[in-house]
Amino acid sequence: MVKNAHGHTVDLLGEAIVAGRYREGGIIPPEPILGEELGVSRTVVREAIKALAAKGLVVTGPKVGSRVLPQDVWNWFDPDVITWQARVGLTPEFLRDLQDLRRVVEPAAVRLAAERATAEDIDEIESAYDGMKSAIENGGDYVTHDLRFHHGLLRAARNRMLTQMSKALNALLRTSFEISTTRSNGPALSLPMHRAVLDAVIAHDGAKAERSVLKLIDGARADIEAVLGSRRRLPRLSRPPPRLKAVAGTAADIHPGSRSR
Template identity: 75%
Template sequence: MIKNVHGNTVDHLGEAIVAGRYVAGAVIPPEPLLCEELGVSRTVVREAVKSLIAKGLLTTGPKVGTRVQPESQWNWFDPDVIIWQSKAGLTPEFLRDLQDLRRVVEPAAVRLAAERATAQDIADIEIAFAGMKQAVEVGGDYVTHDLRFHQGLLRACHNRMIVQMSKALGALLRTSFEISTTRKDGPRNSLPLHRAVLDAVIAHQPAKAEKAVLILIDGARDDIEQVLASRRRLPRLNTPAPLLKGL
């Protein structure tokens, strides 16, 4: 997607903050300097700063200027923040926080999905699973279908707050899925685990569905730990998801 001047300015400043060019507590350069550096108007800079304040990266106040917030204040559910972190380099701490979050949210959501999923919910998840299976067997975009599978489960719980969270979790989940696909036979081995989750939801068995998704999440966590231990390069979310080759 091509961004406009405002979007590019937000990206430039956001990436600089997340990469540590402006450290926590530092005052960002005044408007005239930013206008000159970025080649944009004061209005664009001001609007970009407002966007970054909304994302938790900046704070402003009388006589203190516009300062960088510590990481603890950043909105880690904002897809832009996740992408900027990816560009700066995904850290082990970030990835472990993600796995902890998945372990808290997804099992409870899947329990609800097993109780509340409609025929349309199940049909949507089946389509996503079929896409994953096709990607494994003949090649293609596994990660996008994997993401749709999990977001379908979150939507199927029919809790408005969790459904809203599913949108924000998208970039976070993609991080985990892209790393898992770097493991040899990772997608192929995960297919029956996904099927077990879906079958339990179809059968309206909440406890079985919860147990199955925990096995899936813990497997992804093991994949991430092995990739971290290997010191292989981690994926960057500003590039398209990798395609699987046909077997």
């Protein structure tokens, strides 16, 4: 979606702050200078600064201008903040915080999903799983279907706060999933783990669903730690998501223990 001048200005300034071009505790240039640099009016700059303040990146005050706040007070549940971080480059601290968050939130949510999922919920998660499987076997967009799978689980928990959280977690989860796709056979190796979670939800077995999703999350953590340990440059969030190449044979051929519909 093409953003208007306001949205574009928020993106430019937000990304500059997250990238460190405006340092913590430093003062952002005044509105007239920013407006000239970015080719927008002072009003657009002023509204953009207000948006950044609402996201916790800056604080403004009379006669002191706009000052960049420390990272630990930024709103890390804001999708824009996550997207800016992913664009400028992921950090080990960011990725480890993400994995800790997943380990706290998802197991409890999946247990609730196993207890409360409707037939429509299960159909949606099954459809997402089929999309993941097809992307592995035939090539295509795996990440989008992986996101659908996890969002479906959170929605199936039938908890309004978790449903809202799923929107905020979108960019967070995508960073993890894109890293997993950089690992050799990463998606194919995780597919049976997704199937185990889904089967437990279908069986309405909350304890098994919780154990299965923990195994899945810990597998993602291992992928991330392997990437961090390799000392390769961490990937940036791509847009659109990367597409897998088709593999010889089916996912079930590669992983005989997995079960498809």
